[in-house]
Amino acid sequence: MSLKKLFTNWRIIVLLIALLLSLVAIHPSLSSDGVAIRTVIKNSSAALAGMQSPAPNSPPMSREVILSINNIPVKDVASYNDIVKSFKPGDQVIIKTNRDSYILTVKENFKIVTLNKTEKVPVVKQVFDNETNQTINVTEYVEKPVVIKESLGAQDLGLIVYDRPTSNIRKGLDLEGGTRVLLEPEKPVSDDTLDLIISNIKERLNVYGVSDVIVRPAKDFSGKTYISVEIAGLNKEEVRELLAKQGKFEAKIGNKTVFLGGHEIAYVCRTADCSGIDPTSGCGQDAAGDYVCRFRFAITLTPEAAKKQANITKNLDVIMDGNGEGYLSENLSLYLDDQLVDQLRISSGLKGNAITDISITGSGVGKTKQEAVKDALANMKKLQTVLITGSLPVKLKIVKTDAISPILGRAFLKNVVLIGLLSILAVISVVVIRYRSLKISIPMVITMVSEVIILLGFASLIGWRLDLAAIAGIIIAVGTGVDDQIVITDETINKERASVSLSWKDKIKKAFFIIMASYFTTVVAMIPLWFSGAGLLKGFAFTTIVGVSIGVFITRPAFAVIAEELFKND
């Protein structure tokens, strides 16, 4: 067997490159001590010390990890909480992460208690004195209830942490758990409306980019209805903002409604050319020294909505402003959940004409310009989501938010790895018995293990969340891999086959005819599953298609080459 010939074969080279890229993408880590930062709460001690929340979709291994607090090493979430418990208001805390060192001051938590006593409190009022024609300060004494500030001890540092990730492989709700939110509709709703709310919530989350979500109705025995939402990958704040907003979007001219969010908006721009930070106004600083950035994005109305708007505008008067440009007498007011978010002036040229393209603007704030940009883009994304999915039939109130543990935890994963290794042994045993050759097991093990690594590498690269369906897809891909390897072995090496007259190349061709036919049939069967219902079926179809493709195009051809080298001259 010539190793040199083996390693210069292009199929082997492709396999090795794929393996290398996958290992880089997975980025397995050696150390598991420390806790990673999931979120930094606004205005907390941590935020004031300069700590920042990670970007929403950043790879797990790029997250900032807390290694020690006041030089006490932090091992996991439990030890982090133990250390943090002991702080008192005013304490200085030094947090060392894998990137930087931060100094935090522990803030105090207050409770304002109103007593039954009252006291006279001086209040300064500005009064216009008719005699002197001046505004003077007058001090009055007003009876106000006595308030005392009760100290509740140290305020939490404002860091939400989780156990340090050991690789870039992202885990889904099944394996890692997530955030659970319990929502209650403000008014009692019928079952049909409940279904509508649930599908709207699911759509909203999907549009926002979260597909690993379980939404279901819950009723307690007093008849109250709730909606339980379980999400992986979003922090509590984001969930709150996405779900608590009813999302009632209205555009009015005067008192008349021109269009609503949802189906009257034909298209919401999300690409860089017509959405993002506003190039004309950009970012600036406000009086307090905070940065403010403005965003804008374009939306297109449906022709019907545009026509409605034209009907309203044709009856308005034109007003000339200081620059000689004509505008209509009424503005286009945009309301989100009954709060005015923007007012747009309508130029006179559009009077009586249907405007289909409108630009929506808004802003975001932050302590640094970078933070402000992040905030602005996040707010823009939420607004876009709400406009695309339309408003909920009823306003929802968030009753509870907690972190929920996974159905299958760490023990499950360890079990899966163990079973994986034992299964490989079992498969090899059958193969060795069947072919009476130990040699054949080498390329088989290499192929099986490579397929799993490359599949996981691909998943890490594109940020795919591994959940139960994904694991099922991996099992299927490796299973068909073994089947294909047996087909190749039987066509080429097996001496019992009568076709010794064919060349090695022809034998491989015959084997791959079978393999490709199976491949296409399987892929074609997965495609309808990919397009139907969200969640479970999509994940399974995706991992199966990717898995068998990796097998058919990368690992199994390599197996054929290795087998050829090992057995050709037998």
Add this chain to the structure above:
Amino acid sequence: MGVFALRRAERIRRKKKKVVPVTKSKKKTLNNEGSFKVAKAKSAGGFYDLHYKLLLIIPILMLVLAIAIIGFQVYKTGDFIHRGVSLKGGLTITAETTSLTPEQVLDVLKPQFHGVDIEARSLEEAGRQVAIIISADITPDQKDLVNKFYLAVQKATNTSKEDLSVQTIGSSLGSAFFKQTIKALFIAFLFMGFVVFLYFAEENKSKLISSIITLFAGFFMYSSSSLLNFIALLLAVVLVIIYVKKSIPSVAVMLAAFSDIIVTLAVVDLMGIKISTAGIAAFLMLIGYSVDTDILLSTRVLKRSSGSVYDGIISALKTGLTMNLTTLAAVIVALIFAESEVLTQIMTIIFIGLLADLINTWLQNAGILRWHLESLEKKKGVKA
């Protein structure tokens, strides 16, 4: 359930025994077609060879029985599978306890409630557990069971009434899920049959026609209009007729995959397994495994360069059995060492599916292929 599985195990053992001696004697009689049948009848232990038409009855009976079982299940419970709590929803009790883990609570509760699917997870705030949510597939109308469960949870978590809140929770998959899944499976089968047709049929005209019909049927089924869905069903019938006329192997492959899933479904129903979302994934995996062995069989038989149909089948059998055995070995290992219910459920479904596949590929698919091809050869013989 025990009898059912035993019978199937016996059949496989019987079949395996018969195959081996046949190979040796077959080589001697590999000559012209005429003396084929006579030679076959003479060879000892040629049960698999001789009585393939008779053996076809087994998988067909199995399929009919399976459909009957599922039908009965639908009649009795209104649903074609037993659903676990993640699919069906049920009762959830939130117990405020910080000292017990979900696993500990499950260990106490599960032995008390056989046949009830129970899940337990923890709720955390600031990294510390504040409560445990326990879900069970108990419906509110089962009042006695509800009370019993409530008291058991109270005792197991050592909490008082104030720290317990009870709710009923709906299914996590939504009502449209099953309808969508069945539609998707329908389209999947259509596409599968079409690909196999492309590979193994001879006439190009029928390939073109069937590709157009398949595309239309796929689109119509995907839409939400019931009328279009119905038209899709009709188109599917047309396709099956085309396949039957032009390429029986396509029908055989589709039938084998279909039978695998239906038979596994029936067995799972009989065993009373409560399917979770994991179980659904396992059913879909069966499609992949079934296709592999069927395509292997079809290729070795239809694209063989020499030998009889039977030879093709036997050569496929050797490779195919190795394929099935490796997967079976892996699944059995997994079943022995699996510690989570989820894995056990997936592996059980695959295990049953593989056993069904053994019968459906080597008795049903092989039988259909052989019958069809040998009757074709007979026709040719008569014509000549």
